[in-house]
Amino acid sequence: MSHSVISPAIYYWGTPVVLISTTNEDGTPNIGPISSAFWLGNRCMLGLASGSQTSINLRRTKQCVLNLASDNMIPHVNALARTTGISDVPPLRVQMGYRHVKDKFGVAKLTPQESEVVEPPRIKECPVQMEAEMMGEHEMMGNLPGHLRGFTHAIEVQVLRTYVVDELRMAGHANRVDPDKWRPLIMSFQHFYGLRNVEEKSTLANIEEEMYRLPDGSTTS
Template sequence: MAPDPASHVIVHPNVLYVGTPAFLVGSVNPNGTPNLAAASSSWALGSMLCLGIEADGQTALNIAARPGITVNYPSAPLWPALVRLSRLTGRDPVPDAKADRYTYEPDKFGAARLTPQDSELVDAPRVAECLLQFEAIVRRMTPGLSGEYFMVEAEVVRAHADPSIVRPGTDEIEPGAWHPLVYAFRHFFDRGVEVGWLPSSRMAPHPPVID
């Protein structure tokens, strides 16, 4: 039964994160040390990712100079690491716009209690604790209308997955085994139960059955 249109009310949410996977961006600082930042604005099309990256953070400076990055997807138990990173910045001095909320931290991996893992095709490290990791090359950075962020288009050049989320005998992610950390209205969630799939799925047992 369709909902009654009259039952909807006007709301004013302070953020529009309706439920997107959280991720961790690895990059390289000017002095060659690793940087790590938490983010949650992204979408994918083919081999391209479009990431929303804050313009005044160290990550934006790093990838403008060295376009090799990693995009690492934490599962639900790692949510405390994102909280630990949420008020830290790799920029020194801290930008004025962040001075009242952020603290400079040169060792973001250590602060997050995460482990850097060498990549194969880019200089930026992966996050060892993340079950799904992408190595990517930034192809374009487009300033947002407000000037507060960049839309970063990055081409995935290598994907790494823990065997626990790979369907045996294939190089495909097992959808039912993969539980990304979902960020919705500033709260973290585990992924819910599967309710269906598209006809184009290569992993489904049969075409979807719908009325």
């Protein structure tokens, strides 16, 4: 096996597509599609452009819904891919083919579904929905020169409530998802992929899933 040195422009090795719904200042909903997200316990780190409408809304309201797209939702995601809730589209985004769209649900032919503990709506077509609140923000790329400094940031959110369609639930368990039934839409180097059926069982799968559950960090009076 021989390795070569390369310098890729992007590092999307393969992560789930997340449709983040937030609330605009005028009360209308926004949807931001991203593929830079990872989870630890009930916390999620979101990689976002710091000037995006999603980031602006999150800083103001501290609330969002993380809607996970399944592999049959490519037309919906593609309809959102080069849209922005920012009315004054930045020049770089214009060069990349982005355009301002106010009604993200309409353009993507998605259905808003009322949330229970946060204001932004859930996306009915997504089989997994997580209502969440912002817990912190970390600036990234702070060492870059000039206007590029702080172009992106990582936002930590805490999942408050999780919804899954019944078809994904593991038989005999109240709080588990059956990985053989979950078909997330994966973004890898700007291309969409699905997941194959598992071919070999992971050794980690022998650990009881509930052992990973962490305290939610809330306090009671």
